Amino acid sequence: MTAGRAVIQHTAGPAAPPDPRGDATASPLTTKHRMDLLTCHTRMLTIRFFEEAVERLFHEGRIGGTAHTCIGQEAVAVGVAAALQSGDAVTSTHRGHGHFLALGADPCRLMAELFGRATGYSRGRGGSQMMMDTSLGFYGANGITGGSIPFAAGLALDAQMRGMQRVVVCFFGDGAANQGVCHETMNLAALWKLPLVFLCENNGYAMSTSVQRGLAHPHMIDRAAAYGIPSASVDGNDLPAVQHATANALQHARSNKGPMLLECRTYRLSGHSRGDKREYRHMHEESEAWKREPIQRLEALLVEQKLADAATLTTHRAAAQQRIEAAIQFADVSPLPDVNTVAEGVFA
Amino acid sequence: MRTATYTQLLRETLEAALRRDPRIFLMGEDIGVYGGAFGVTRGLLKEFGAIRVRDTPISEQALVGVAIGAAAAGSRPVVEIMFMDFVTLAVDQLVNMAAKLHYIYGLRCPLVVRMPHGGGRGYGATHSQSLERLFTGVPGLQIVAPATALDASALLQTALQGSNPVLFLEHKLLYPMRWEVPEELPAPQSFGQARIVREGAQVTIVAWSGMVPQAERAAEALAPEGVQAEVIDLRTLAPLDTDTVVTSVRKTGRVLIVEEGPRTGGFAAEIACRIFDAAYDSLDAPIRRLACPDCPIPAAKKLEAACLPNAATIADAARELAGKA
Numbered sequence: 093m094t095a096g097r098a099v100i101q102h103t104a105g106p107a108a109p110p111d112p113r114g115d116a117t118a119s120p121l122t123t124k125h126r127m128d129l130l131t132c133h134t135r136m137l138t139i140r141f142f143e144e145a146v147e148r149l150f151h152e153g154r155i156g157g158t159a160h161t162c163i164g165q166e167a168v169a170v171g172v173a174a175a176l177q178s179g180d181a182v183t184s185t186h187r188g189h190g191h192f193l194a195l196g197a198d199p200c201r202l203m204a205e206l207f208g209r210a211t212g213y214s215r216g217r218g219g220s221q222m223m224m225d226t227s228l229g230f231y232g233a234n235g236i237t238g239g240s241i242p243f244a245a246g247l248a249l250d251a252q253m254r255g256m257q258r259v260v261v262c263f264f265g266d267g268a269a270n271q272g273v274c275h276e277t278m279n280l281a282a283l284w285k286l287p288l289v290f291l292c293e294n295n296g297y298a299m300s301t302s303v304q305r306g307l308a309h310p311h312m313i314d315r316a317a318a319y320g321i322p323s324a325s326v327d328g329n330d331l332p333a334v335q336h337a338t339a340n341a342l343q344h345a346r347s348n349k350g351p352m353l354l355e356c357r358t359y360r361l362s363g364h365s366r367g368d369k370r371e372y373r374h375m376h377e378e379s380e381a382w383k384r385e386p387i388q389r390l391e392a393l394l395v396e397q398k399l400a401d402a403a404t405l406t407t408h409r410a411a412a413q414q415r416i417e418a419a420i421q422f423a424d425v426s427p428l429p430d431v432n433t434v435a436e437g438v439f440a
Numbered sequence: 441m442r443t444a445t446y447t448q449l450l451r452e453t454l455e456a457a458l459r460r461d462p463r464i465f466l467m468g469e470d471i472g473v474y475g476g477a478f479g480v481t482r483g484l485l486k487e488f489g490a491i492r493v494r495d496t497p498i499s500e501q502a503l504v505g506v507a508i509g510a511a512a513a514g515s516r517p518v519v520e521i522m523f524m525d526f527v528t529l530a531v532d533q534l535v536n537m538a539a540k541l542h543y544i545y546g547l548r549c550p551l552v553v554r555m556p557h558g559g560g561r562g563y564g565a566t567h568s569q570s571l572e573r574l575f576t577g578v579p580g581l582q583i584v585a586p587a588t589a590l591d592a593s594a595l596l597q598t599a600l601q602g603s604n605p606v607l608f609l610e611h612k613l614l615y616p617m618r619w620e621v622p623e624e625l626p627a628p629q630s631f632g633q634a635r636i637v638r639e640g641a642q643v644t645i646v647a648w649s650g651m652v653p654q655a656e657r658a659a660e661a662l663a664p665e666g667v668q669a670e671v672i673d674l675r676t677l678a679p680l681d682t683d684t685v686v687t688s689v690r691k692t693g694r695v696l697i698v699e700e701g702p703r704t705g706g707f708a709a710e711i712a713c714r715i716f717d718a719a720y721d722s723l724d725a726p727i728r729r730l731a732c733p734d735c736p737i738p739a740a741k742k743l744e745a746a747c748l749p750n751a752a753t754i755a756d757a758a759r760e761l762a763g764k765a
Contacts, residue, residue: 181513217544224545231512232545236536242502243537246509246517253465253491253515273532276502283497438579440548440603 171334267298
C-alpha cells in the first residue's frame with residue numbers, strides 16, 4: 093500500500109475515528125479470491141449506477157415505497173464479496189442493494205422488485221428491503237435494524253452442525269450495533285464458536301444519528317473483546333483492504349476458531365432514504381467525504397498498477413450505465429403481479 | 441394400555457423425533473442437565489448429547505433468531521421458551537422473520553417453539569400469562585394448544601414434520617396430569633381439527649389448552665342438573681376449525697367461549713365474531729365470553745384464583761346461558 097493511500101485510510105469517515113491499535117489493512121494486490129480488481133471495479137460501478145438510478149426514479153415518481161441507497165459504500169460490499177468462497181452465505185441490512193449486487197444479483201430482477209413487478213426477486217412482495225437468492229448465498233436483507241444478526245448465526249449453526257465449510261458473513265451497521273440482539277448473538281456465537289463474521293459496516297450514521305451521538309465508546313471493535321472475539325477495523329473505502337481483511341476474517345472463522353468482528357469504516361454519501369434532506373450534517377462534510385469515495389480510489393489504483401488505462405475505465409463506466417438502463421427497461425415492461433394471488437403462500 | 445402424563449408423552453415424542461430425524465435438535469435455557477424448567481427434556485441430553493440438546497444463555501431474541509436461521513438453512517430446531525411470558529423478548533424474530541419467510545421469499549421455516557403458559561401455580565404476573573393473542577393476528581405462524589397428553593404428542597409430531605413456524609403452547613397445569621394411553625405414540629394429528637370432547641344439546645362450551653379440563657369438569661357438574669353441555673377443544677388456534685364450532689352452535693343455539701387471558705382483545709372475541717358471521721340466525725342467546733378480568737395476574741393464591749376461569753365459574757356461566765340459573 094502506498095503512503096498516500098494510508099493517509100486517506102486514516103481520514104476515512106469523519107464519524108468513524110481510526111482505531112488506535114492499528115489497521116488490518118496490509119492490502120496485497122495479489123489475491124487468490126474469486127474476483128479480480130477489474131471485476132470488482134465493474135461490480136462497484138453497477139452498484140453506484142444502480143443506486144443513482146434508484147434515487148432518480150424515486151424523484152421522478154416511477155418507483156414508490158422506500159429504499160435505502162448505499163452510494164459511497166460500494167467497496168465494502170464488493171470487497172467482502174470478493175473474499176468469499178463458493179458456498180459461503182451473507183445476510184444483509186435495510187441498505188442491501190449493494191450487498192446483493194456485489195454477490196452477482198441480476199440488476200434487472202432487483203430493479204423489477206423496486207418497480208413492484210412479478211419478475212422481481214420477491215415477485216413484488218418484498219420491495220427494497222426484502223430480497224433473497226440463496227443460490228448466490230444471499231440470505232436476505234432485513235427491514236428490522238439488527239434483525240438478521242441472529243438469523244445469520246442460525247445459518248452458521250446449521251453449517252457447523254452439518255460439518256459444512258461454509259462461513260456466514262453478517263452485515264450490520266453502526267446503528268444495529270446498539271441493538272441488544274447484536275450483543276446476545278455475539279455472546280452466543282463466541283460460546284459456540286460459530287463460523288460467522290460480524291461485518292460492521294460503519295457508515296457514520298444511523299439514519300440522522302451520527303456515531304458520535306449513538307455510541308458511548310467511539311471504537312466499535314472494542315465491543316468484541318467483551319466476548320473474546322478477535323476483531324479488526326479497516327478503511328471501508330479501500331477495496332483491496334476490505335477484501336484482504338475479510339479474507340483473514342473468513343479464514344479465522346473457517347478454521348473452527350469461532351466468529352470474528354470486522355469493522356469497515358465508510359461514509360454514507362446518500363441520505364438515509366428518500367426524503368432525507370440531510371439537515372443533520374454539513375455539506376462541507378459531504379464534499380470532503382466525496383474526495384474519499386471508493387470508486388475513484390480504486391480507479392487510481394488500477395491506473396497506478398497498470399491494470400487499466402483511462403479508456404478502459406470509460407468503457408467500464410459506459411457498460412455499467414448500459415446495464416442499469418437495461419434493468420430499468422426490463423422492470424418497466426415487466427408484468428405486474430396477479431392481485432388474485434395476494435394472500436397465497438403464507439404457509440409452506 | 442398404560443397411563444402417562446402430558447410431560448411424559450411430550451418427552452417420548454421429542455425422543456422419537458430426535459432418533460428419527462437427524463435434522464431435529466433442541467435448544468433452550470436449561471434444557472440439558474436440568475431437563476427444562478418443567479422437566480420435559482429430562483434425560484434427553486444423555487442420549488443425544490449437547491450438540492442436539494443444546495443449552496443456551498438467557499438470550500431469547502438471539503436463540504429464537506438463531507433457530508429461525510438454522511430452520512431456513514434446513515435444520516429442524518425445537519426451541520423451548522421457559523415461560524411463555526419470556527417470548528415477548530423474541531417477538532421481533534417470530535413476527536418479522538419467521539412469519540414472513542415463506543410469503544416473501546418462498547423459504548421454508550420448520551421451527552417449533554414450545555412454551556409453557558398459563559396460571560394456577562402462583563408464579564405471578566410475569567410467569568403466568570397466556571399470550572397467544574399476541575400471535576393469533578400474525579399471518580404465517582401456526583398456533584397449537586393441546587389439552588391432552590395424546591393430543592400433545594400427535595400435534596407435536598405434526599409440527600415436527602411440517603415446514604412452517606409453530607408456536608406450541610403447553611399449559612403448566614396439564615404437565616402432571618395423567619391419561620390412559622396406548623403403549624405406542626399416537627399417529628400425527630392434522631392441524632385445524634377441533635375435538636368434540638363431550639356431546640350435548642343445550643349449550644356449547646369452546647376452550648383450548650388448560651381451560652379444556654376445566655370445561656369438561658363444568659359439563660360433568662351440569663349434567664345432573666339437566667344442562668347438557670357440548671365441550672369443544674380447539675386444539676389449534678391457527679389454523680382455526682370454525683366449522684366444528686359453528687356446527688355445534690347451530691345445534692345448541694348457545695355458546696360460551698372460555699379463555700385464560702384478559703377479556704379485552706382476546707382470541708375469544710375472534711371466535712365470537714366468526715360464530716356470529718356464520719350462525720347468527722341460530723343463536724338463541726347472546727354469545728358469552730368467560731375470561732380473566734383486565735388486570736395482570738397477581739401472585740397470591742386467592743387473588744390469582746379470583747382471576748382465572750375455573751370449572752365452577754364455567755359451570756355458572758353455562759348454567760346462566762342455558763337459562764337454568
